[in-house]
Amino acid sequence: MKIYLLKQTEDGLKITPRYDVYYGHIVIAENEQEARNLICNNPEPYLTVGDEGNRVWKYKKYSKCTEIGEVTYQNMEKRVVLSSFRAG
Numbered sequence: 001m002k003i004y005l006l007k008q009t010e011d012g013l014k015i016t017p018r019y020d021v022y023y024g025h026i027v028i029a030e031n032e033q034e035a036r037n038l039i040c041n042n043p044e045p046y047l048t049v050g051d052e053g054n055r056v057w058k059y060k061k062y063s064k065c066t067e068i069g070e071v072t073y074q075n076m077e078k079r080v081v082l083s084s085f086r087a088g
Contacts, residue, residue: 001028001076003069004035007084008052012062016052019088025057026082032065038080048080 007024008016025048029035039057042048049057056062 001030001071002067003028005066005068006063008056008063012056016056019086021050021052022083022085024084025080027080028071028076029078035065038078048083
């Protein structure tokens with residue numbers, strides 16, 4: 001599995017409110033699509049999606065997904081590890 005950094009692009013920032021939003025996430029997943037899905041389809045959505053909405057994390061136009069590492073521990077679960085949130 002790989003480690004991904006997802007953060008908003010300039011286009012994403014243009015459609016996002018300035019508070020109560022997530023600006024980025026670090027995710028452990030098999031691939032980019034799975035990383036995006038883990039954010040958008042979280043069973044507790046308030047932990048990964050704020051007032052910016054799902055589309056910011058679903059579409060490449062609004063967020064960039066960069067592979068930043070690889071998991072070496074064999075039993076690591078797929079999950080959102082860290083999020084950057086700006087409260088209002």
